[in-house]
Amino acid sequence: MSEEKYIPKSKLGQWFDSRLPLLTLSHHLQAYPTPKNLNYWWTFGGILTFCLITQIITGLVLAMHYVAHVDHAFQSIEHIMRDVNYGWLIRYVHANGASMFFLAVYIHIFRSLFYGSYKSPREVIWIIGLLIYILMMATAFMGYVLPWGQMSFWGATVITNLFSAIPFVGESITTWLWGGYSVDNPTLNRFYSLHYLLPFLIFGLVILHIWALHVPGNNNPIGIDVKKNRNETMPFHPYMVMKDLTALLVFIIIFLWFVFFAPNVLGHPDNYIEANPLVTPAHIVPEWYLLPFYAILRAIPSKLGGVIFMFSAIFILMLLPWLDTSKVRSAIFRPIYKKLFWVLVFVVILLGYLGAKPPEGIYLTLSRLATAYYFIHFLILLPFLGRYEKTDPLPQSISDPVLDKPGVLEKVKKAASAYEGENVGSFK
Amino acid sequence: MKEKTLDHLSNFINKILIIFFLSAIPCVAFSEEKSANLIENKWSFDGIFGTFDRASLQRGFQVYQEVCSGCHSIQHLSYRNLAEEGGPEFTEDQAKAIAKQFEVIDGPNSEGEMFNRTAKLSDKFVKPYPNVEASTAANGGAYPPDMSVLAKAREGGANYIYSLLLGYEEAPVDFDLDDGVYYNKYMAGQKIKMSSPLDDDLIEYSDGTQATTEQMAKDVTTFLVWASEPHLENQHKMGFKTIIYLIILLTLVYLSKQKVWSRFDNKKDSKNEEDTFDKVEEIVTQYEGEDPKSFK
Numbered sequence: 230m231s232e233e234k235y236i237p238k239s240k241l242g243q244w245f246d247s248r249l250p251l252l253t254l255s256h257h258l259q260a261y262p263t264p265k266n267l268n269y270w271w272t273f274g275g276i277l278t279f280c281l282i283t284q285i286i287t288g289l290v291l292a293m294h295y296v297a298h299v300d301h302a303f304q305s306i307e308h309i310m311r312d313v314n315y316g317w318l319i320r321y322v323h324a325n326g327a328s329m330f331f332l333a334v335y336i337h338i339f340r341s342l343f344y345g346s347y348k349s350p351r352e353v354i355w356i357i358g359l360l361i362y363i364l365m366m367a368t369a370f371m372g373y374v375l376p377w378g379q380m381s382f383w384g385a386t387v388i389t390n391l392f393s394a395i396p397f398v399g400e401s402i403t404t405w406l407w408g409g410y411s412v413d414n415p416t417l418n419r420f421y422s423l424h425y426l427l428p429f430l431i432f433g434l435v436i437l438h439i440w441a442l443h444v445p446g447n448n449n450p451i452g453i454d455v456k457k458n459r460n461e462t463m464p465f466h467p468y469m470v471m472k473d474l475t476a477l478l479v480f481i482i483i484f485l486w487f488v489f490f491a492p493n494v495l496g497h498p499d500n501y502i503e504a505n506p507l508v509t510p511a512h513i514v515p516e517w518y519l520l521p522f523y524a525i526l527r528a529i530p531s532k533l534g535g536v537i538f539m540f541s542a543i544f545i546l547m548l549l550p551w552l553d554t555s556k557v558r559s560a561i562f563r564p565i566y567k568k569l570f571w572v573l574v575f576v577v578i579l580l581g582y583l584g585a586k587p588p589e590g591i592y593l594t595l596s597r598l599a600t601a602y603y604f605i606h607f608l609i610l611l612p613f614l615g616r617y618e619k620t621d622p623l624p625q626s627i628s629d630p631v632l633d634k635p636g637v638l639e640k641v642k643k644a645a646s647a648y649e650g651e652n653v654g655s656f657k
Numbered sequence: 658m659k660e661k662t663l664d665h666l667s668n669f670i671n672k673i674l675i676i677f678f679l680s681a682i683p684c685v686a687f688s689e690e691k692s693a694n695l696i697e698n699k700w701s702f703d704g705i706f707g708t709f710d711r712a713s714l715q716r717g718f719q720v721y722q723e724v725c726s727g728c729h730s731i732q733h734l735s736y737r738n739l740a741e742e743g744g745p746e747f748t749e750d751q752a753k754a755i756a757k758q759f760e761v762i763d764g765p766n767s768e769g770e771m772f773n774r775t776a777k778l779s780d781k782f783v784k785p786y787p788n789v790e791a792s793t794a795a796n797g798g799a800y801p802p803d804m805s806v807l808a809k810a811r812e813g814g815a816n817y818i819y820s821l822l823l824g825y826e827e828a829p830v831d832f833d834l835d836d837g838v839y840y841n842k843y844m845a846g847q848k849i850k851m852s853s854p855l856d857d858d859l860i861e862y863s864d865g866t867q868a869t870t871e872q873m874a875k876d877v878t879t880f881l882v883w884a885s886e887p888h889l890e891n892q893h894k895m896g897f898k899t900i901i902y903l904i905i906l907l908t909l910v911y912l913s914k915q916k917v918w919s920r921f922d923n924k925k926d927s928k929n930e931e932d933t934f935d936k937v938e939e940i941v942t943q944y945e946g947e948d949p950k951s952f953k
Binding site for chain 2: 265304307310311317318463467468471472474475478479481482485486488489490492493498499501502511
């Protein structure tokens with residue numbers, strides 16, 4: 230938080246600000262001190278905000294033309310693609326936007342894992358972030374049902390059926406979710422309604438996420454606390470705004486490359502076949518961003534067990550600030566954690582790959598191993614490491630030259646003493 | 658002692674890493690399970706500058722009209738689309754003449770009666786059967802899929818349709834085929850209920866092109882790709898312009914960012930100088946006593 234009290238210059242501004250401090254807020258957002266050593270991995274917060282707003286705006290326009298009815302949904306999508314002015318563009322931005330949103334959120338989450346951004350005092354930011362992530366998955370899943378293609382229908386059937394694994398009340402819950410005895414028109418209608426609602430809940434949580442961030446301020450690649458009076462921070466505007474904008478443009482170029490030149494590679498061809506409850510597709514697969522969890526679900530031999538493990542895989546992350554007992558935040562100074570981090574990245578990608586494959590033979594064995602490793606990483610390795618890992622010495626500040634290269638510090642010290650000596654001499 | 662254990666642990670982790678990467682190899686090796694590799698054709702609409710070959714689209718429409726449309730509908734195309742930019746680009750009169758060949762049921766009129774009239778540009782392509790059930794019943798229990806988005810609804814897209822059209826073969830001797838089922842090496846399970854639809858010189862192209870099976874397969878595939886993505890050309894053109902624009906914008910923004918950041922770096926330097934000056938002053942005060950004037 231900016232230390233100095235902000236007072237608007239104009240009389241009107243002062244009058245207004247003392248009644249509703251919007252100008253103070255605006256000033257705070259501009260002056261918000263950010264560590265000067267933030268790298269480009271820190272630009273994904275801004276990118277994600279852009280993604281959310283893009284999804285809301287394109288979604289709003291699509292909702293003007295979409296018809297949520299089992300007999301018309303698929304047709305109305307084709308109407309949007311063909312007859313609505315630039316409907317194809319809006320729909321492709323929305324559909325690929327979902328994928329890009331998840332791409333960015335995964336980078337954002339793994340950045341947090343690498344640099345220990347979830348650790349004290351940022352646990353609440355982390356937990357709000359995970360809530361956003363969970364809502365995102367729910368929103369994306371329901372959005373994927375709306376075109377009412379084969380994957381929409383069968384994906385919805387598989388996922389809603391998961392709840393039937395709950396003992397005693399499972400069947401009733403599933404019927405309640407469906408609004409009937411199978412995925413049908415009532416299901417489509419409520420999914421549409423919720424798909425419209427959830428993004429605004431996400432928006433609210435994003436505000437809380439940013440608010441919670443602005444209390445302790447940003448973590449940074451070195452992971453030590455920034456001393457605000459030592460010229461180690463720069464105001465958010467214009468420095469971070471310009472850096473975020475640069476990264477955002479690179480992101481948009483990749484995003485639009487998909488939209489214009491490969492708009493369907495991230496989707497499944499079967500979703501261009503209208504939903505048919507009588508024909509089951511050969512392989513029912515969710516969108517790519519849900520595949521790791523799908524692999525965990527299928528790795529467990531019992532249905533209830535699979536559901537429990539799948540949800541635990543997400544909720545275990547909520548406990549991460551307490552499972553990781555190391556006081557050192559950044560993986561740069563944690564030689565073993567750094568390796569484990571990359572193993573985890575690999576295991577999650579592997580799980581994603583396995584989620585797209587049929588659960589048999591080598592795929593099943595591998596997904597069991599990878600699932601086991603995923604939980605071992607968080608439940609055993611991290612608590613153990615915090616106690617026994619020998620971390621590298623931390624620099625005194627983020628401006629410390631030790632950051633640039635090892636050994637530089639010694640040289641600087643030598644040079645400094647020589648310089649000081651000279652100076653002291655010259656004073657006499 | 659403790660450090661040694663940690664070294665061992667570190668080595669162990671390295672090994673795990675290697676094992677994990679090696680384990681990826683069987684995954685890749687096992688993933689080759691397709692029935693037959695599709696014929697890879699070079700399509701004019703591929704790539705970021707891809708456009709449709711007008712003549713091929715017009716011929717493809719003719720193939721659809723004379724061969725496919727007996728069973729397959731294209732319910733999302735309208736006759737007006739045939740005259741629109743980026744499509745086969747028939748003249749409006751040609752498109753009107755095409756529409757006129759069909760009858761649609763309209764109504765109810767002011768007496769409450771449904772009536773037949775000839776199709777107009779604004780009408781959707783008339784379906785061969787009134788509904789899916791009728792179409793299924795007439796085709797031996799297999800529904801001939803609507804072709805509106807067929808090219809997007811199959812793995813392999815254009816190459817798949819092209820390959821399938823050319824994939825009819827004599828079934829191997831030990832292969833069990835029921836009546837009305839045909840052997841096609843590109844179909845999942847190699848069984849297809851559509852008999853080979855194309856044959857050399859099956860139709861006579863109005864532009865005089867030799868109607869070989871390959872030619873017709875190519876033309877009708879092109880037509881079907883356009884049918885499932887009628888704005889493809891516009892999409893490519895717009896995409897190219899947008900990306901060029903964004904690259905220029907990115908360059909400018911990046912340069913501005915560098916400029917803005919250099920301000921901070923300079924400020925930092927001057928601040929450092931100030932700091933040094935403060936330190937020097939401090940030392941000097943120590944030497945010279947509290948009176949700063951004597952410093953001179």
